[in-house]
Amino acid sequence: MLDFAIFAVTFVIILVGAVLYLYPSSRRASGIPGLNPTDEKDGNLQDIVNKGSLHEFLVSLHQRFGSVASFWFGGRPVVSLGSVHQLRQHINPNHTTDSFETMLKSLLGYQSGMVGGAAETMMRKKVYESGINNTLTNNFPLVLKLSEELVGKWKAFPDSQHTPLCAHLLGLAMKTVTQLALGESFRDDAKVLSFCKNHDAIWSEIGKGYLDGSLEKSSSRKGHYEKALSEMESVLLSVAKERKGQRKQTAFVDTLLQSSLTERQIMEDCMVFTLAGCIITANLCVWALHFLSTSEEVQDKLYQELEEVLGSDPVSLDKIPQLRYCQQVLNETVRTAKLTPIAARLQGVEGKVDQHVIPKETLVIYALGVVLQDSDTWSTPYRFDPDRFEEESARKSFCLLGFSGNQTCPELRFAYTVATVLLSTLVRQLKLHQLKGQVMEVRSELVSTPKDETWITVSRKD
Template sequence: MEPLLLLAICFVVAMAVVISLVKSRSNRTPSNVTSVQVPGLHPAKGNGDQGNLVDVATAGSLHQFLMVLHKQYGPIAGFWWGKQHVVSVASPTIFKNLVQVFGRPPELFKLFEPLITADSIQFANYEEGRRRRRVYDKAFSHAAISQYYSSFQKVAEEVSLKWDASSNTDDQIPLQKHMIDLAIKAIALTAFGECFKDSENINRLQNSYDLVWEVMEVSLTVGFPEPGTDRYKRFQTGKSTIYRIVEEVIQHKQLERARDDKVLFIDYLMSLDSPINLDRVFADGLSYMIGGFHTTGNMLTWALYFLACDQDAQEKLATEIQTVLGGDNVNPTNINNLTYLRQVQEETLRCSVLAPWAAKFLDDDVELGGYLIQKRTPIITALGVMLQDEKYWPDPTRFDPERFSAENMKKRQGHVFSPFGLAGKRICPGYRFAYVETAVVLATLVGRFRFKLVEDQDIKPVFGLVTHVSEEVWIKVAKR
């Protein structure tokens, strides 16, 4: 699975599965329950096709359910996703054995086909999935990302101007909105290019996506809309607009390719098939776009929230930014000198549990942790359970960037910290993108402003595949 490809989407999918199965009234019991050798749960009596998904819903999220499951049964445990037996693992040793596994269980994401379609890389395994990753990963290599710094700086400057206008007033700034807006602009500019250098197409894209997402969220409780209904028409209107925007981008790139020396993600999308497979370009473009802005937008929100709560860490970071950059912008040469900024990034990923889980499967029976796992059994890698394990992270809910100092990193066991999924061919393709974008934005904003939380806010994490804040985070800023 690409852990951060479909940043919030996968949570929607998981909960949609929960609700749809809870509505089932069948009393059948999974036929192979007696053959399972992994410790864990059996379906609650009378749940039938729901399996343990009722327990997942009761816990509040899959991550919270897995925290309880592993506390009770240890580093490897099973439960029932409807009629499908699922194994969850939370062990650095077992993680090591899964690093090179490419397969991702598509059945966990089928309910989201109305948006990303069956052509999405989210459903691609075997050689087809590998083929796409080999091509697409070129757009997120070290060399490719070096050309994105200026775009990241551009969107950071736009936010800086907004904050500057509020710095001499008592204005309250909606942090999450600013960061999500910024992240949408950043992925649009860097992945799709000059079509998004002004705000018109970005606004069209954002408004259309909001329309589609609103319909999908409501579908959690009432099901996907029937053709002909108002909800279905709204969904189709938003989706059609997004599709037209992608078509416009393709046409623009075809006309400008001879004069444009930049090679962006859209170029790799277009180069995969000849003639261009517009359906696949739309599906994969949308999948990567959503993954990109949900990941970085929420990562930035959490980072600035934690720094607003910890003024000492904020000042230490500001001092490093001023010392290392001396008024310059972040670039490929100086970024590695911002060591404390990287510690803030890492601790943000850990403390927020930004990516709580991922999933894989194998085509053959395999032994993991001393247990036999049947072929094609979905194997959840409980990344968030590891990130909150007191054995590796004392006082795990406390934000402390010193956990990632050079000295402390020497003591850490491998695979305990896997915030973007397990290393290998199915790690989140945009992890370098996320690190660089958030570095540029944090250096710009923390280097120029002091900020603090507005009083009387109760911010809690909402654990999806990407963890987001429970409500808008309001801050006040002042110039340094």
């Protein structure tokens, strides 16, 4: 089945480390309609840059050529799939060998996860997922405490005060992820701030800096990135050494330390979780609160469910599956915001979609941002409407895209849990109000992020 990565990391890897500049004689990927390369060396890279993001480029590509379209990345043909129907047909039997974690590690220059074969890859994947599940179970009271602290802070604001979602929710995500991943030493705010600085420096260059080649063209930017990466690696290695052999085993890193992974591999997996976990969690929460602020009706419906399921009690891990409407709100947040607009796979064996043959070793893009707002799949696709997920067809399509079910990446499952805790705490105490006149612009890179700070106001429940 499709083992979707939630980012376009595979795409970036091919650019950075595996693009073969062997210009083929054919101008089409096995006859699939699409663009000719505009440059002998770079293919359609400049076209992507001109559109502003890979997502915007794919929107234009599929509008012009249909749901199966091709373009060129360097000398390699790339096939993009832009509808649920085509994605359903695309099955790659080598689904264990190029997961999101492996691709992100490769982007960071980590090779140890790619040389041990499928057995090692599967073992590491299981350890990684087990680590995230264990840390949520062992630290759920801490997740609740951090959300309650933020809500308590917001309750003290005057009703007219503008609340900056991005800043506050990145802070919540950073505190939650670092403490759950690395342990109680990250209760120190100064330590978290230092970690956040390096995190931002690394993440800001992943994707765009590599995609448009600008990182390699700027020695100062590259130096800043490499310094931040080195400092963050040193911190993670230090944490692993400090926690080795201790009795208290509650953090993500503790699960890794109990495995057969090497010290270097443990550091790499901690890097992936802290990088991806923070940015996905923060942006899921930002978009969820933004969309809630635009609909009093959705807030009221969510409040009623929380009262019926939880009463006056705080949310607990065993109660989360009962919060079905909350799940619908988060699903619709991911869909409407196009939270992760790109995924990709390398074609392991020759495949076929409709009448089109996809040769072995072809890079296949899943244009998730296109599919998530396809009017053939979603009625009124640009409207925020959690009720659409009452329909089984919507749930099946969402699962097929890798956003729910067994194919969901562990970082997104983690983010859903944190977001559910936040919403269950916030909505029962405060009302969210949209800031009039605010124009939302989206930066669709590896994760869809508001281009500028997003503001709301809050008021206490009567």
